[in-house]
Amino acid sequence: MPNQAGDFLLNFDELPLRIQLEGCPGEVARSIAYQWFCPVHSRTADSGAFRVRFRVEPGLRFRPSASTRFRGQVRLRVQTLSSTSRLLLSGTRTTLTAGGSVAEIEVHPQVLHDPHLMEQATGGALGHALALASASFLHGAALIVDDLPILLLGGPQAGKSTVSAATLSTGGTVISDDSLILYRYQADGLAIRALRRDILLREGSLQVLPLTVQQRLRQIGPASDPRWVHVRQESDRSFRSTMVPAMLCVLRRDRRLAGFRLEPMSQALALASLIEANSSPHLLHPEFPGEQQALMSLWIQLVSELPAFELRLGSALLESPEALLHDVAERLRELGGFRVV
Amino acid sequence: MIDLQAIAAVLESDLSLRKTLDDGTGVVVDLRKSRVLALNSTGMFLVEQIAQGAESVEDLIAALTDTFAVDQATAQHDVQNLIQDLWQRLAYEEG
Numbered sequence: 001m002p003n004q005a006g007d008f009l010l011n012f013d014e015l016p017l018r019i020q021l022e023g024c025p026g027e028v029a030r031s032i033a034y035q036w037f038c039p040v041h042s043r044t045a046d047s048g049a050f051r052v053r054f055r056v057e058p059g060l061r062f063r064p065s066a067s068t069r070f071r072g073q074v075r076l077r078v079q080t081l082s083s084t085s086r087l088l089l090s091g092t093r094t095t096l097t098a099g100g101s102v103a104e105i106e107v108h109p110q111v112l113h114d115p116h117l118m119e120q121a122t123g124g125a126l127g128h129a130l131a132l133a134s135a136s137f138l139h140g141a142a143l144i145v146d147d148l149p150i151l152l153l154g155g156p157q158a159g160k161s162t163v164s165a166a167t168l169s170t171g172g173t174v175i176s177d178d179s180l181i182l183y184r185y186q187a188d189g190l191a192i193r194a195l196r197r198d199i200l201l202r203e204g205s206l207q208v209l210p211l212t213v214q215q216r217l218r219q220i221g222p223a224s225d226p227r228w229v230h231v232r233q234e235s236d237r238s239f240r241s242t243m244v245p246a247m248l249c250v251l252r253r254d255r256r257l258a259g260f261r262l263e264p265m266s267q268a269l270a271l272a273s274l275i276e277a278n279s280s281p282h283l284l285h286p287e288f289p290g291e292q293q294a295l296m297s298l299w300i301q302l303v304s305e306l307p308a309f310e311l312r313l314g315s316a317l318l319e320s321p322e323a324l325l326h327d328v329a330e331r332l333r334e335l336g337g338f339r340v341v
Numbered sequence: 342m343i344d345l346q347a348i349a350a351v352l353e354s355d356l357s358l359r360k361t362l363d364d365g366t367g368v369v370v371d372l373r374k375s376r377v378l379a380l381n382s383t384g385m386f387l388v389e390q391i392a393q394g395a396e397s398v399e400d401l402i403a404a405l406t407d408t409f410a411v412d413q414a415t416a417q418h419d420v421q422n423l424i425q426d427l428w429q430r431l432a433y434e435e436g
Contacts, residue, residue, distance in 0.1 A: 268366030268379040275368070281375045286355035296360065304363055 005054070005112075009046055010038040014193055014242065015183050017133040018049040019126070024118070031115035032122060035196045037241050050129035051102045052122060054112070062091030062108035085282045092121035096128045098288045103128060127280030131291040135183035136298050137279040142175035142192045142243055143167045146329035149243045151182075151192060151306075153277045154251030159313055161205040163251065166321030168238055174199060175243050179279065182298060190302055194241045247332065248273075248308040257314025260324060262331050270308035274299040307335070343424055345391055345398075347432040352392040357431060359392070361385050371431055378430055380423075383409055387423050398424065 008029035010019045019038075021029050026042070033040035083098040091108035103125035111117045127137040141152040141160040145167055154160050164177030179195040250265060250273045265273075278284070283291040309332070316324040351357050352369070361367040365382030380388060383405065390404050398420055405416040 266366040266379070266381065267362035267364045268368050268381070268385075271360070271362065271368050272377040272379040275370060275377045284358070284370065284372055284375070286372055289355075292358070296358070300360065300362065 007043050007045075008033070009041045009049060010036065011041075012036070012038055012133075014185060014191070015130075015133050015135055015181075017129060017135070018046055019129055020046060020049040020051045021054070021122070022051060023054040024052075025113055028113065028115045028118045032119050035119060035198065037194070037197060049101075050125070050132065052105060052125045052129075053102065054105050054107055054118075056109050056112055057093070057106035058109055060091055060093060060106060060108045062110055064091075064110055083287050085285070085288070087124035087282070089121060091117065094121065094124045096124065096282075099132075099290050101129075101132065124280070124282075128283065128291065130181060130183075131280065131283050131288075131294050133183070134294045134298060135181055136274075136295050137195065138180055138182055138274070138277045139178065139279050140180055140277050141177045142180050142194070142245065144173040144175070144240075144243060145170065145325050146172070148329050148332055149246045150332075151180075151245040151248045151302075152251055152311075153248065153273045155276070157253065158251045159253050159317060160251060161200075162317060162321070163313070163325070164199075165205040166317065166325050170322045170325050171238075172325070173238060173240050173243075175240055177205075182302065184298070184301075188301075189244065190298075190305065191242055191244050197241075199239070245302075245306060248302065248306050249311040250308070252310065252312045253317075254312040254314055257312055259314055259316050260328055260331075261310075261312040262328065262335070263310045263312075264335070265308040265310050267303045267308070269310070270303040270306075271299055273308075274302065309335070343428045344432065345395060345424065348424065348427050349391050349394060351431045352388065359385075359388060361389070369427075369431070376430060378426070383411070383419065384423055387420060388427070391424070391427070 005023045005025050008021045008024055008026070010021065010033050012018065021032070030040055085096045087094040087096070091111040093106045095104040105121055105125060107118070107121055111121060130137050140154070141164050143150050143152060143164060152160055152163060161177045164174050167174055175192060176194040176196070177199055181193045181195055183191055183193060185191045248270055250270070254261070275284070278295065282288070283295060285292070311328065313324070352359060356371070356373055358370040358372060359367060365385065367380050367385035367388070369378040369380065369388060370376070371378070386408065387401055387405065390401055395401050395404065401420045401424070402413065402416045405411060405420060406413060411419070
């Protein structure tokens with residue numbers, strides 16, 4: 001018999017942000033809290049928390065597919081009308097109101113007890129809650145290579161996941177290879193936090209890893225699934241959940257190159273890359289002025305404080321990833337002008 | 342026919358967002374299409390001139406040559422390219 005739905009408070013200690021999941025099955029709330037590195041409390045009233053109200057709606061269209069469980073790209077449609085945005089995923093409908101600290105999420109009955117689908121369903125509300133807390137949900141990687149903490153942005157297939165795998169093989173640290181939170185800490189500093197505990201690596205990316213490292217990773221999901229999952233452990237020095245970035249690199253694959261090319265980027269190009277990496281584009285809509293201002297302020301601070309580079313990686317990424325990353329790190333040190341924390 | 346006033350109207354409305362950064366470069370974001378245009382310092386200068394009501398291409402060329410060390414032919418080329426780009430990205434609605 002499935003767990004009864006109830007109210008659960010998730011605490012993002014670093015931000016600070018608290019999210020109250022209402023009408024959520026207990027096992028789902030605990031799974032989401034585990035993935036998001038959040039302590040969770042049941043039935044705790046907190047008037048300052050962002051509230052996410054779940055309601056079952058059997059009329060929603062839902063097409064379950066076992067093989068899509070860990071596919072990366074989620075198809076999301078957005079409708080913005082007046083001060084309200086509706087985010088539509090298969091089996092879920094999220095309604096957000098500008099400046100409001102409540103999200104209403106209708107879910108198909110088959111979604112309600114699936115922790116992974118419920119986590120996806122909550123993503124839009126999380127993005128809104130983060131913006132209200134002056135934090136940003138970004139599509140990007142965060143890595144520490146040769147002691148250099150790098151925020152790495154790039155479009156689909158740019159190679160973020162492969163660089164993350166190569167970072168592991170060089171003895172570096174991965175905070176996230178795909179999704180992260182940019183937030184302010186200690187009044188005016190900027191930091192990055194992994195969004196999820198599990199790190200998803202594509203099959204092709206794993207091929208750059210030595211066999212010993214591959215053996216540490218655990219493959220889950222159906223055999224046809226293109227992704228591997230590593231569940232990070234607190235004791236594992238290859239993974240951390242937070243870092244203070246020292247630079248921003250925007251990654252491009254360039255198959256004509258053998259090695260790499262590193263060029264300084266203007267602040268405008270760096271800001272454009274952050275806007276494109278924003279996982280909550282609806283919050284830049286004019287109907288959400290407060291959220292828009294909070295996000296732009298955060299990104300402008302980042303491009304004003306950190307040096308930015310365009311990093312073009314050639315075929316050496318797959319042929320000799322460790323040597324390539326050491327060379328990139330050395331070149332970044334030569335260019336200098338950044339903080340190393 | 343490119344209409345500078347139509348571009349200015351979009352730049353000044355809440356349908357777009359523009360920001361000039363410390364290094365003089367900047368962005369124009371089309372909020373309807375979630376598209377970002379990254380511009381160098383002369384591009385942002387021209388965007389501001391258009392937003393503030395520059396009435397003609399000649400006005401823009403004159404403002405550019407008065408402010409930056411750029412010859413007339415280069416200024417004309419840059420202005421034409423930029424307003425064409427802004428027109429297609431921000432103001433022009435097919436059909």
